[in-house]
Amino acid sequence: MAIFDIIGPVMIGPSSSHTAGANRIGYMAALCYGSPFHSVEIKLYNSFASTGFGHGTDRAIVAGLLGFKMDDERIPHAFEIAKKRHLSYNFRKSYKRDHHPNEVRIVFNRGSNHSFLIRGVSIGAGKAKITQVQDDDVEFGGDHAILLLNYQDITGMIGFIGGVLGKYKVNVAYMKSSRNALIGTAMAMLKLDEECPQDAIEELKRHSDIHRVISIRKLNNEY
Amino acid sequence: MSIKEIPNRIRIRSTQDIRHYLKSYPFKGLTDFFMEYESRNRLLPKTEVYKRMQSTLIVMKESIAKGKAKVNRTPSGLINGGCHTFLNNMPNTIHLMGEWFNTVIANTLAVSELNACMGRIVATPTAGACGVMPGAFLTICDKFSIPEDKQIQSLFIAGGMGELIQINASLSGSQHGCQAEVGSASAITASAIVALFEVSLDKIENAAALAMSNLLGLVCDPVAGLVEFPCVHRNIVGSVNAIACAQMALAGLTSPIPFDEVVSAMKQIGDDLPASLKETSRGGLAITPTGLRIQRKVRDEDPEKAY
Numbered sequence: 001m002a003i004f005d006i007i008g009p010v011m012i013g014p015s016s017s018h019t020a021g022a023n024r025i026g027y028m029a030a031l032c033y034g035s036p037f038h039s040v041e042i043k044l045y046n047s048f049a050s051t052g053f054g055h056g057t058d059r060a061i062v063a064g065l066l067g068f069k070m071d072d073e074r075i076p077h078a079f080e081i082a083k084k085r086h087l088s089y090n091f092r093k094s095y096k097r098d099h100h101p102n103e104v105r106i107v108f109n110r111g112s113n114h115s116f117l118i119r120g121v122s123i124g125a126g127k128a129k130i131t132q133v134q135d136d137d138v139e140f141g142g143d144h145a146i147l148l149l150n151y152q153d154i155t156g157m158i159g160f161i162g163g164v165l166g167k168y169k170v171n172v173a174y175m176k177s178s179r180n181a182l183i184g185t186a187m188a189m190l191k192l193d194e195e196c197p198q199d200a201i202e203e204l205k206r207h208s209d210i211h212r213v214i215s216i217r218k219l220n221n222e223y
Numbered sequence: 224m225s226i227k228e229i230p231n232r233i234r235i236r237s238t239q240d241i242r243h244y245l246k247s248y249p250f251k252g253l254t255d256f257f258m259e260y261e262s263r264n265r266l267l268p269k270t271e272v273y274k275r276m277q278s279t280l281i282v283m284k285e286s287i288a289k290g291k292a293k294v295n296r297t298p299s300g301l302i303n304g305g306c307h308t309f310l311n312n313m314p315n316t317i318h319l320m321g322e323w324f325n326t327v328i329a330n331t332l333a334v335s336e337l338n339a340c341m342g343r344i345v346a347t348p349t350a351g352a353c354g355v356m357p358g359a360f361l362t363i364c365d366k367f368s369i370p371e372d373k374q375i376q377s378l379f380i381a382g383g384m385g386e387l388i389q390i391n392a393s394l395s396g397s398q399h400g401c402q403a404e405v406g407s408a409s410a411i412t413a414s415a416i417v418a419l420f421e422v423s424l425d426k427i428e429n430a431a432a433l434a435m436s437n438l439l440g441l442v443c444d445p446v447a448g449l450v451e452f453p454c455v456h457r458n459i460v461g462s463v464n465a466i467a468c469a470q471m472a473l474a475g476l477t478s479p480i481p482f483d484e485v486v487s488a489m490k491q492i493g494d495d496l497p498a499s500l501k502e503t504s505r506g507g508l509a510i511t512p513t514g515l516r517i518q519r520k521v522r523d524e525d526p527e528k529a530y
């Protein structure tokens with residue numbers, strides 16, 4: 001946090017957490033998904049579910065998915081714009097104590113057998129975090145550029161990833177890895193000072209044991 | 224004493240730290256200190272930092288004009304053209320204090336209502352309290368025809384004071400009640416107003432300490448969980464209080480309890496407040512019979528309540 005979090009951010013009202021933060025979850029989710037989409041299912045939890053309507057939480061999320069940032073005056077009209085752009089969405093609500101008070105689950109659907117799940121929480125002052133991507137537990141806001149990898153849980157993968165990043169002189173600020181023993185995959189989440197170069201991403205993607213590479217730029221100074 | 228080079232990262236926890244930095248390093252005054260602070264911590268050049276504050280100021284000014292330009296209404300009915308009515312009725316209403324007092328009320332209402340109606344505002348420090356800075360500070364800038372550069376400089380100082388609150392307590396109603404939102408807004412606005420006329424850290428600190436002290440204990444109890452009532456009207460308390468405290472500080476009055484200690488008191492009170500009075504709408508005005516009736520009406524009108 002710093003001075004522009006005090007005098008700012010510039011945002012569409014009425015609520016830092018329920019409007020701006022919600023918008024940011026939608027925005028980051030679309031960046032994570034990374035491809036065009038036409039159908040999403042959105043589930044609002046707890047406080048988002050009970051007061052979301054009055055705070056425009058629903059429109060703010062759809063606006064974020066459309067690529068509108070928290071200061072975009074199109075947010076109140078997000079539903080009409082979504083219709084024009086052939087984005088269909090539906091909302092569900094859930095009240096569960098074991099979920100964050102301001103949580104959203106977004107599922108991107110394509111056809112009948114492709115779906116992609118992203119979960120995020122709004123943590124106040126217009127800030128938000130993505131907490132889940134598909135089966136992987138993650139945690140990132142917009143403070144760093146992010147690289148998310150999902151790969152087969154075999155030896156040498158971290159070394160390979162480190163090698164590629166080193167080759168492209170990518171500086172890693174933070175890294176976390178974990179495995180999903182059930183399905184034999186592992187994931188690594190890296191926080192970077194600069195966005196990962198496209199060539200490095202392509203090289204990582206070419207490795208046959210890497211299933212998914214997601215790269216997101218740093219968002220903080222854009223708001 | 225030898226003057227050292229400004230370090231790459233500036234960390235502050237108290238006004239004492241600020242004084243120490245100002246004494247030990249070659250900053251060109253308080254505004255420069257906070258600009259360096261922002262520039263170094265965000266890895267942005269100082270010119271960029273300045274430009275960003277400039278564009279933020281423009282949005283803040285626009286928010287007054289936009290809020291006044293239309294009749295603001297929300298689906299709940301809690302916001303029902305208040306600013307519009309206020310301005311319309313003014314010619315036939317007794318003016319209790321001068322013209323400018325009414326302008327402070329109207330400008331604060333305009334921005335707070337605009338926020339409630341999904342308009343574009345500057346969250347200073349939060350969306351719920353966004354009417355205070357434009358309502359009090361910008362109205363005074365207008366009254367005294369303050370040059371833009373001076374306004375920007377004062378906003379950096381206000382932001383710096385807010386940063387201390389953020390670091391040592393919080394700015395969120397859900398954590399520390401409305402004293403952290405409207406209370407903090409009022410405190411930093413008071414410091415910005417003082418800074419327009421005198422860049423004296425002592426006076427700036429006194430104004431902020433008095434403003435925050437006056438609003439300690441303020442609870443967060445929004446009706447139907449919406450940032451509408453009492454939020455919008457509470458912003459006016461923040462504005463008027465900011466001006467009064469700035470006026471007192473400029474006239475040499477001091478706060479017996481220093482700013483840093485007032486902020487700790489705010490945190491302690493906020494921690495002690497029950498959850499029912501921290502943005503959960505389970506206490507205060509939110510659970511009055513009328514408050515609950517409005518809440519039921521709002522939830523019934525939610526077109527998505529079916530799922």
Ligand code: SF4
Nearest residue numbers: 351396401404443454
């Ligand atoms: S009452 Fe609560 S929601 Fe309203 S302005 Fe104060 S802190 Fe924000």
